[in-house]
Amino acid sequence: MAFTKAMTDKMSRLSQLELTEAVASNLKLDSILEWVGELKVCDTEGIDPMFSTAPFNMKMREDKKISTPTREEIFFNTSNVDGDKKFFSIPKVIETK
Amino acid sequence: MTEYKAPTYKGKNGIYEVVIGLEVHCQISSESKLFSTSPTTFTSETNTNVNFVDMAMPGMLPVLNSHCVDMAIKTGLGFHGVPQEISRMARKNYFYPDLPQGYQISQADEPIVKHGHFDIFLSEDEQKRITIERLHIEQDAGKLVHDKSPNSSYIDLNRCGIGLMEIVTNPDMRSAEEAVSFVRELQLLLRKLKTCDGNMEEGSMRVDINVSLRKVGESTLGTRTETKNVNSFKFMTQAIDYEIKRQLKMYDTGEEIAQETRLFNTANGKTKAMRTKENADDYRYFPDPDILTINISSDKIANIKKNLPELxxxxxxxxxxxxxxxxxxxxxxxxxxxxxxxxxxxxxxxxxxxxxxxxxxxxxxxxxxxxxxxxxxxxxxxxxxxxxxxxxxxxxxxxxxxxxxxxxxxxxxxxxxxxxxxxxxxxxLNITIENDDSKLEKIIDKIIISSPNQVAEYKSGKESILGWFIGQAMKETKGQCDPQSLQKIFISQLTKITNE
Amino acid sequence: MKISKLTVYSALKLLKSGEMTATEILNLSLEAVEEKKELNAFITTTIERAGKDAICSDTMYKDKKPRLLEGIPIAHKDMFCTKNIKTTAGSKMLENFVPQYESTVSNKLKELGTVLIGKTNQDEFGMGSNSLHSFFGSIKNPYSCKETLSPGGSSGGSAVSVASGQVLLATGTDTGGSIRQPASYNGIVGYKPTYGLVSRWGCIAYASSLDCPGIFGKTVLDTAYGLTSIAGHDEKDGTSSTEEAEDYLTTLIKMEEEQGSIDLKGYKIGIIKEIESMTLSDEVREKLSTTKLKLEKSGAEFIELSIPSLKFALPAYYTIALAESSANLARYDGIRYGHSDTSGKTFIDRMKLSRTQGFGEEVQRRIILGTTVLASGFYDAYFIKASKVRRVLYNEFQVAFKKCDSILMPTTPNTAPVIDDTISPLKEYSLDLFTVPINLIGSPAISIPAGLSDRGLPIGLQLVSKQFEDAKLLKLAYKIEHIIKGQKNDGV
Known part of the structure; x- marks a missing residue:
């Protein structure tokens, strides 16, 4: 399976990475995709996919609220905050949803 | 009594009917969020109902709220759905500033409730069954605030991570009226079951409306549009009516209808094609590896069912x-x-x-x-x-x-x-009730005796004079007696005199 | 006294008897850190806090109420979030990230009296097998002579910090071998617990269904100290086991104290026949067979097993790990934390720039590939297929575990490779040939030193057991360790 330019474009768009063609070719995506493609010769007829090895049932949480961190802690690692320190702030987004 | 008839629309090339399917997002009533212990209160200060899980800090993990699962099952049973003993959470991948994880934890092909149906009234005695495809649970997103700064959008993550139930109907509705009836009926159900407060104006219930037209008699579906996040019955009607008009016009002019997502503008009642999210054309759903399979025992389902109130x-x-x-x-x-x-x-x-x-x-x-x-x-x-x-x-x-x-x-x-x-x-109130007939008779007799002219008029056949007599009695008793009783006694007393 | 001569066990003895104070041990540790700086094992050192902690430990000993690991100098892989201590995951993305919370693993170790020396260098987000992919520079294997040898990865810094005698115990994370492989290259013990036994909460994610926090130590006994400290259910991790953690330590301490003769009578050890025909260096092949002979002499019975799908483990692993990581790394958008490039005009521009600048090449490669195997048109053929192969492999191993107590296999196909420019991604991925299958099946595994190659480089062998048989595995590993008498040393 060749990693076409269209694929590179789509995948970098989906993953929000700015990937130039030169960088993409250096990533050797072709060979890796081809290599993982070898899986197809493994016989998995009638086998369900396995998404976790956990042999136990998941323990769910009780519906209890716990007090939240302070805004100071919430905003500790960013400067993308409005002047009043009440919101995260980003360049104006034209609403698309 | 008028019989209900779904509306049809006359276009240049034929008569059309509208086909409507709904996706209703309902915030689950719970103390804490779907995967985190943050509170879900509506009126909190911005970014105070946020913890490190909600803001997707590195190393944070979701832990499923069992109450939210119960609420979803209860709701599903409320519309005669089939809760699944095995279901699974999946990641829906897209980037948006109100979605800190870069994916929404939702459910893909293994929802918690499958199937179901719900009857709506079309008229006094006519009901129509709307079938439901599924109910799945997922996280709500945060909110973007655009009106506080000219150059910036602000992010409030209070809502982010609150549990949602998304109820997806089949395209069974044939008018805005039916669609509104469905949502009204659903709202009643949710409130009765206490699984969602159903407050549309606060956004706890939001509706995505799929609308398409087809010629009457045809069985294949036309191309549909999806109008997102409509949050009142009035807006639902407006959005559907607008879409019908718009699509009909396109059919008339031979334009191709695009399968697209549209946004309803509450100011002018119109829908508008949304700029598609740059990265939203492939959501890459896959099972969330942080959350194991959801196993619900049949006993548990039976128990919830047993305790359902009258719907x-x-x-x-x-x-x-x-x-x-x-x-x-x-x-x-x-x-x-x-x-x-x-x-x-x-x-x-x-x-x-x-x-x-x-x-x-x-x-x-x-x-x-x-x-x-x-x-x-x-x-x-x-x-x-x-x-x-x-x-x-x-x-x-x-x-x-x-x-x-x-x-x-x-x-x-x-x-x-x-x-x-x-x-x-x-x-x-210091009321004395003059309802003792003999007492009333005395008062009435007094009035009759002192009103010979009026008695004469009555005798001559002018029955409307009765009103005058009653009025006098009311005055006498300060209104503390029943006019009907008064009338009865007057008639009997006057009849006595007449016959004398 | 050099700290390299100490183990956790011996250090605790000295501390309890009062022969040494925690402060003295800390000073030895800090001397070594200074001396071995060029290995680049640490991204951050926490000397000031360590001094205070050691003083506190000394008080605890004075008051005769020491906790399990009171005064033991340790290091954490920089994947574990530590409150108010910079945590980078080896990435520019998190160059200045200071968590306001403490991971469950680091918190448990803190509560048990350990003295944190620092946060260790690693491949960015755990993605690598040679510790070359760190924003903070590569790490040097202490066995390097003329040529620089790979310390292994991704937990290279933790392995090196223990192997070179800077700390007595270190944490790591093992997604596809990131603890066992560097342990093998550095001649120490690396323990990857059963998936779900140790909480992942607060540990920066690479691939959620595979990530296992674990322990590096000089001896099996030391890693048992570590495992005992960090195992157990955590309600903040929905994939953490609800079963009660076992006692991993008492039996081993008893054996250590008794110093009795050790044999393997009654033990059945499995050998996978497919490994014979796989890429394996002669020196490792030979070490495996000589070890087998030694163990047989000690009474172990060897059972030949077949895992026909073993060869598919590597591509299945990379498919699943990359898919999960592509989503796990989506949260790094530059808004709430992490590298934030604000030169872009729009939010999308800023996010793209932040991500492209913040992530290194290997991470970007894996994100792109992970995105691809989940994309429509690829999902079934790649991700679902790999997940099916995973079950096939799991089933084959479960059959095998019925026939033996534990499986003995090489940890790596070779000894530590020389670092040069010829390491291609695929070549690097192939270093995980024998470690990734174990992550796919969720089993516990331990790499123990089996001695040195002719060139004087450490060779590790791994023992693999059934899920949640960690206590049994550690006991067997302890015995084998003593039978092999694998060279214990302080590096170069």
Whole structure:
């Protein structure tokens, strides 16, 4: 399976990475995709996919609220905050949803 | 009674019908969020109901809230769906500033409830079944605020991570009216089950509407558009009507309808194609590896089912049948759980009168006088002092003419304001009830004797003069007697004189 | 006294008897850190806090109420979030990230009296097998002579910090071998617990269904100290096991104290026949067979097993790990934390720039590939297929575990490779040939030193057991360790 330019474009768009063609070719995506493609010769007829090895049932949480961190802690690692320190702030987004 | 007929639309090339399917997003009523322990309160200061899980800090993990799972199952059972013993959370991948994880935890091909149906009333006696494809649970996103700064958008993550149930119907609806009925009926159900507060204006219920047109008689579906996040019944109707008009015009002009997501503009009632999210054309759903399979035992499902209350739709049908009331009255009663319980309490606290007559009597005053009084003051029934048994007493005494209408209403108002029993109210209002017939007869005789001219008029056949006599008696008794009783006695006394 | 001569066990003895204070041990540790700086094992050192902690430990000993690991100098892989201590995951993306919370693993170790020396260098986000992919520079294997040898990865810094005698115990994370492989290259013990036994909460994610926090130590006994400290259910991790953690330590301490003769009578050890025909260097092949002979002499019975799908483990692993990581790394958008480039005009521009600048090449490669195997048109053929292969492999191993107590296999196909420019991604991925199958099946595994190659480089062998048989595995590993008498040393 060749990693076409269209694929590179789509995948970098989906993953929000700015990937130039030169960088993409250096990533050797072709060979890796081809290599993982070898899986197809493994016989998995009638086998369900396995998404976790956990042999136990998941323990769910009780519906209890716990007090939240302070805004100071919430905003500790960013400067993308409005002047009043009440919101995260980003360049104006034209609403698309 | 008019029979319901779904509307059709005449285009240049034929007659069309509209096909509507809904995706209703309902915020699950819970203390804490779907995967985190943050509170879900609506009116909190921005970014204070946020913890490190909600803001997707490195190393944070989601832990599923079992209550939210129970609420989803309960809701599913409420629309006759099939809760799944095995279901799974999946990641829906896309980037957006209100989605800190870069993916929404939702469900893909293994939702928690499959199938189901729900009846809506088309007219007094016609019902229509709307089938439901699935209910799945997922996280709500945060909010973007655009109006606080000219160059920036602000992010508030308070809502981020609150549990949502998304209920997806099949394209079974054929008019805006049906779609609104469905959502109204669903809202009632959710409120009855207490699984969602159903407040559309606060955004706890939001509707995505899929609309397409097809020629009447055709069975294949036309190309549909999806109008997102509509949050009132009025807007639903506007959005659907607009889409019908728009699509019809496109069919007429031969333009191709794009399968697209549209946004409803509340200001002008129009829908507008949304700029597609740059990265939203491939969501790459896959099972969330942080959350194991959701296993629900059949015992648990059976237990939730056993404890379901009477569903609003069943209640409406029962009320209509049992009380002989109209759909409108049934809707009014059932749409307010508090009133409904109060009413049932009251009507069941006596077995006097035929049930239908009793219901007619009790509902009449409830829907007009009591509702009117409450609405004027923006109060709820529970804010007043009127308890069901007292209302029953008042109604029965009114019905047996122990209390005349006007006095009964005065007493009702007084009890709504001050509480207590009927007798306490009578005392409080210092009312003397002139309902002793012999006493009344004396008063009436006095009036008759002192009004020979009017008696003569009556004798000559002018029956309308009765009103004058009654008015005199009312004046005499300061209005504290029942005009109907007065009329009865006047007629009998006057007849005696006439025959003499 | 050099800290390299100490183990956790011996250090605790000295501390309890009062022969040494925690402060003295800390000073030895800090001397070594200074001396071995060129290995680049640490991204951050926490010397000031360590001094205070050691003083606190000394008080605890004075008051005769020491906790399990009171005064033991340790290091954490920089994947574990530590409150108010910079945590980078080896990435420019998190160059200045200071968590306001403490991971469950680091918190448990803190509560048990350990003295944190610092946060260790690693491949960015755990993605690598040679510790070359760190924003903070590569790490040097202490066995390097003329040529620089790979310390292994991704937990290279933790392995090196223990192997070179800077700390007595270190945490790591093992997604596809990131603890066992560097342990093998550095001649120490590396323990990857059963998936779900140790909480992942607060540990920066690479691939959620595979990530296992674990322990590096000089001896099996030391890693048992570590495992005992960090195992157990955590309600903040929905994939953490609800079963009670076992006692991993008492039996081993008893054996250590008794110093009795050790044999393997009654033990059945499995050998996978497919490994014979796989890429394996002669020196590792030979070490495996000589070890087998030694163990047989001690009474172990060897059972030949077949895992026909073993060869598919590597591509299945990379498919699943990359898919999960592509989503796990989506949260790094530059808004709430992490590298934030504000030169872009729009939010999308800023996010793209932040991500492209913040992530290194290997991470970007894996994100792109992970995105691809989940994309429509690829999902079934790649991700679902790999997940099916995973079950096939799991089933084959479960059959095998019925026939033996534990499986003995090489940890790596070779000894530590020389670092040069010829390491291609695929070549690097192939270093995980024998470690990734174990992550796919969720089993516990331990790499123990089996001695040195002719060139004087450490060779590790791994023992693999059934899920949640960690206690049994550690006991067997302890015995084998003593039978092999694998060279214990302080590096170069």
């Amino acid at each position: 609003p739709l069943d209640k409406k049908i029962r009320f209509k049948k049992l009380f002989g009331i109209s759909l409108k009255e049934a809707n009014l009663l059932v749409s307010n759980e508090e009133v409904c319980n109060w009413f049932e309490h009251s009507i069941n606290s006596t077995d006097k009168l035929d049930i239908k007559d009793r219901a007619k009597l009790f509902i009449g005053w409830l829907l007009s006088d009591i509702f009117g009084w409450l609405n004027k003051r923006e109060l709820k029934l529970c804010d007043t002092g009127l308890i069901p048994a007292v209302y029953t007493d008042l109604m029965l005494r009114f019905h047996s003419k122990d209390l005349p209408s006007r006095i009964s209403k005065t007493i009702l108002t007084d009890i709504l304001e001050n509480g207590g029993t009927v007798d306490e109210s009578i005392k409080r």
